Amino acid sequence: MVAIVPSEAELTKLLNEKFTCSFRxxxxxxxxxxxxxxxxxxxxRIQDFEVFDTDLWICGFPKTGTNWISEIAWLILHDLDYEGAKELNYRRTKxxxxxxxxxxxxxxxxxxxxxxxxxxxxFSGTLDDLCKLFLFDKINYGPFSKHVLSFWEKRNSRNFLFLKYEDMKRNLSKVIQGVAELLGKRLTDEETARLQEHASFESMKTNPAVNKQKIMEQFEKSGGKIKSPFIRSGKVGGYKSEMPEHFIPQFHYWMKKRFEGSGLDLVNV
Structure with a gap:
């Protein structure tokens, strides 16, 4: 397919002009x-950061479901302490x-x-601007494909679990059991069902800790204007109703080129 490729200078200018703020x-x-x-x-400090063989790392590119899976992992590790899970605590994961x-x-x-x-x-740009930054590897924390593939290559390593957001939407109970197995925990059918209900998208949207309610309140007090909640839609394929049509074939072409031969399919999910 034919697509106009922006220059490095254009992308850098777009990133710095549209994606900056007081803390970035x-x-x-x-x-x-x-x-x-x-x-x-x-x-x-990062280079000197001491890593222990008892660490649990929950990783993912922004907006892929890390908060969701963190909630599940924390509860499994803490014997389904639902009261404790109500507290917003960045360091709470055992x-x-x-x-x-x-x-x-x-x-x-x-x-x-x-x-x-x-x-x-x-971010003061348009959706077109962000899609352009995403596709041409100038998005914050990108490139997306390099981020994903660096972990995909380790998927068969000991004590490593590679998940897809779409699998959580399709069969959350199975994902919960997989996380429990990885963490050396056993859940009864009743416990799994209750955790599945707690971790449902509908429940997550009303969970102040997961939905960053306190952070959002502080943001508004500092003058920020929030147009949608932290947990917004969560739909699989939601891009179809929002993404500019001309970007969809570009993304499909980009995904084919970036993930071809890896065995990882992020299109037919």
Whole structure:
């Protein structure tokens, strides 16, 4: 297919003019990834960060379902402590020597990323602008494909679980059992059913801890304007009703080229 490829200078200008705010004044490229400029202040601390073989790492590109799977993992590790799960705590995840990685159809990711960026990250561009940044690897924390494939290559490693957002939507009970098995926990059918209800999308939308309610309130007090909740739609294939039509074939072509030969299918999910 024929597509107009923007220049590196055009993409960099678009990123810096449309995707900056007081807490993200600029960007740097580190090992091929686009990161907030503040990374330079934290680089040495990150390099010196002590990693233990008892750590649990929940990883994923923004807007792929990390908050969702974190809620499930925390509850399984803490014997289904639903009261404790009501507290918003970035450090609340108990540690084990495991890795859980979650990904999602990048077209849905880009739409969700756009709404979050407009609401909470100072993005002043259009959906077209964000799709362009996404496709041509200038999106914050991108490239998406490099991020995903770096973990996909480790999917058969010991104590590693690779998940798709779409599988969670399709069969949440099966995903819950898979996470429990990875974490060395056993759940009864009744416990699984209750956790499935708690972790349903409808329940997550009304859960203040998962829906970042306190953070949103602080953001509004500081002058921010929120147009949609943190957990917004969550639909599989929701991009079809929002993405500009001319970008859909571009994304399909991009996905075929980026993931061809990897064995990972993020289109037919």
């Amino acid at each position: 004044p600029g960007y740097v490229t580190v090992q091929g990834f686009v990161l907030p400029k503040r990374y330079l202040e934290l680089e040495q 540690t084990l020597e495991q890795v859980i990685y979650i990904t999602r159809n990048p077209m849905d990711v880009s739409i969700s990323y756009y709404h979050q960026s407009v609401n909470y990250e100072g």
